[in-house]
Amino acid sequence: MESMTDDTPPARTHVRGSLDRDRVLRGAIGFADREGIEPLTIRRLADHLGVKPMTIYHYVANKEAIIDGMIDLVFDEIDRPAEDGPWRAGIRARASSLREVLRRHPWATPLMESRTSPGAATLGHHDAVLACWFRSGLPLELIAHGLAVVDAFVYGFALQEAALPFGDRPGDLTGAAEEIVVPLPEGEHVHLARFTQEYVLQPGYDFGRSFDFGLDLILDGIEAAAAR
Amino acid sequence: MESMTDDTPPARTHVRGSLDRDRVLRGAIGFADREGIEPLTIRRLADHLGVKPMTIYHYVANKEAIIDGMIDLVFDEIDRPAEDGPWRAGIRARASSLREVLRRHPWATPLMESRTSPGAATLGHHDAVLACWFRSGLPLELIAHGLAVVDAFVYGFALQEAALPFGDRPGDLTGAAEEIVVPLPEGEHVHLARFTQEYVLQPGYDFGRSFDFGLDLILDGIEAAAAR
DNA sequence: CACGCTACTCGTACTTAGTACGATGAGTCA
DNA sequence: TGACTCATCGTACTAAGTACGAGTAGCGTG
Numbered sequence: 001m002e003s004m005t006d007d008t009p010p011a012r013t014h015v016r017g018s019l020d021r022d023r024v025l026r027g028a029i030g031f032a033d034r035e036g037i038e039p040l041t042i043r044r045l046a047d048h049l050g051v052k053p054m055t056i057y058h059y060v061a062n063k064e065a066i067i068d069g070m071i072d073l074v075f076d077e078i079d080r081p082a083e084d085g086p087w088r089a090g091i092r093a094r095a096s097s098l099r100e101v102l103r104r105h106p107w108a109t110p111l112m113e114s115r116t117s118p119g120a121a122t123l124g125h126h127d128a129v130l131a132c133w134f135r136s137g138l139p140l141e142l143i144a145h146g147l148a149v150v151d152a153f154v155y156g157f158a159l160q161e162a163a164l165p166f167g168d169r170p171g172d173l174t175g176a177a178e179e180i181v182v183p184l185p186e187g188e189h190v191h192l193a194r195f196t197q198e199y200v201l202q203p204g205y206d207f208g209r210s211f212d213f214g215l216d217l218i219l220d221g222i223e224a225a226a227a228r
Numbered sequence: 229m230e231s232m233t234d235d236t237p238p239a240r241t242h243v244r245g246s247l248d249r250d251r252v253l254r255g256a257i258g259f260a261d262r263e264g265i266e267p268l269t270i271r272r273l274a275d276h277l278g279v280k281p282m283t284i285y286h287y288v289a290n291k292e293a294i295i296d297g298m299i300d301l302v303f304d305e306i307d308r309p310a311e312d313g314p315w316r317a318g319i320r321a322r323a324s325s326l327r328e329v330l331r332r333h334p335w336a337t338p339l340m341e342s343r344t345s346p347g348a349a350t351l352g353h354h355d356a357v358l359a360c361w362f363r364s365g366l367p368l369e370l371i372a373h374g375l376a377v378v379d380a381f382v383y384g385f386a387l388q389e390a391a392l393p394f395g396d397r398p399g400d401l402t403g404a405a406e407e408i409v410v411p412l413p414e415g416e417h418v419h420l421a422r423f424t425q426e427y428v429l430q431p432g433y434d435f436g437r438s439f440d441f442g443l444d445l446i447l448d449g450i451e452a453a454a455a456r
Numbered sequence: 457c458a459c460g461c462t463a464c465t466c467g468t469a470c471t472t473a474g475t476a477c478g479a480t481g482a483g484t485c486a
Numbered sequence: 487t488g489a490c491t492c493a494t495c496g497t498a499c500t501a502a503g504t505a506c507g508a509g510t511a512g513c514g515t516g
Contacts, residue, residue, distance in 0.1 A: 016464060041502055052466050110338035113391040123417050130419035140427055148388065149442035156384025160376065163341040189351050191358035199368055207376065214377035221445035244493060269473060280495050
């Protein structure tokens with residue numbers, strides 16, 4: 001029932017036109033989202049795309065170019081600040097969007113700012129963010145600080161969120177946290193144990209709540225510094 | 229003058245006792261500091277240590293264990309908050325120390341919080357930090373937020389610092405920044421170009437100045453939240 | 457309709473990396 | 487001195503990135 005046209009070559013997949021650069025990059029992102037970026041190899045990506053490894057090289061120069069392209073697509077997912085409206089709302093919304101995007105693509109966080117040769121979406125994004133900061137009318141030095149501090153906070157928060165032992169849903173980490181804390185030597189790490197027991201393992205715990213707290217704290221601080 | 233004892237085997241290095249687990253890990257850290265963590269391979273590390281690849285496996289189970297050990301040594305470099313004195317000073321000093329350590333070991337930043345099976349220094353460090361937070365007497369929820377926000381900021385800042393195109397010394401990035409900004413399409417990325425010209429490329433520019441600004445801003449915010 | 461061109465696709469193979477397995481040989485202690 | 491131990495390493499297997507060039511499908515042209 002399946003060995004009719006199957007004579008000489010193993011299995012003429014060869015579905016011409018099933019691939020292009022965009023499908024390669026989105027396939028790679030989808031793979032990395034599910035498996036992580038270390039397991040992302042050309043060979044596995046090829047399987048994932050239903051194609052042989054070398055076919056991929058028709059669309060990208062090498063693996064580095066794939067990573068570059070993936071990061072540029074991730075930047076494209078981030079909502080840019082509106083071109084009008086109050087600056088604080090724009091910066092805030094963009095920061096929240098960045099955090100959500102990094103939650104969807106945890107592998108991306110350490111790479112976002114470390115790529116040389118940024119893509120068009122990356123540059124466009126940064127330009128739009130800077131435009132919003134400029135609209136604030138804050139002194140240039142304060143803008144630079146605000147930019148650095150907000151981005152540092154969001155990236156660092158994403159880094160920590162990516163390290164949480166559960167996938168996404170809060171409340172499910174009871175097992176994971178216990179696995180780490182329980183085998184600790186008796187009497188050592190008292191504070192670690194206490195914090196885990198009294199806070200992390202409480203019902204309704206959600207690490208993510210600290211995000212809004214921190215973001216508003218920082219924006220408040222910048223406005224306060226401007227008023228001074 | 230050098231082929232006296234050099235007869236049958238190529239070059240009996242074989243200096244027994246020249247190696248132990250600590251030397252492997254410190255050698256790996258030194259290598260990663262200079263070359264980055266991607267170029268760190270067992271073979272290159274072996275060369276760096278004057279030994280053959282498989283010798284390393286006498287001291288560590290595999291490459292993952294090397295990374296684990298490296299990260300634990302990095303945690304050990306961070307000054308822990310003193311066991312007495314005001315909590316804010318303790319948290320502040322530890323945050324600054326963490327940033328300095330991450331500047332020495334830029335490759336470590338994305339790995340610090342993402343290792344399963346943390347080592348003794350890692351656990352001890354976190355315990356000491358928590359002890360300092362507990363001493364503040366702040367409500368538990370505020371402690372959790374403060375912990376998350378300060379660490380997010382420091383890690384995120386380190387991530388950005390690691391991405392700066394120059395090694396360490398500020399002021400030297402004129403060339404690098406221009407290489408990125410100059411080839412931009414004319415008229416696009418206006419704000420990016422403006423920010424680079426009017427701020428980044430100014431003499432005396434130092435990205436690191438935003439660190440103290442942000443850290444104090446966050447600590448101020450936490451104290452303000454506590455007073456409320 | 458046949459032919460040849462072009463754009464994809466892939467087979468093969470080379471290099472580098474992690475590491476399993478077992479041999480070798482240097483000290484050491486009886 | 488001889489046997490034992492254990493640090494060191496040779497060899498080799500698997501996996502990954504990718505260079506090189508061959509095969510082929512489908513299209514446009516005569």
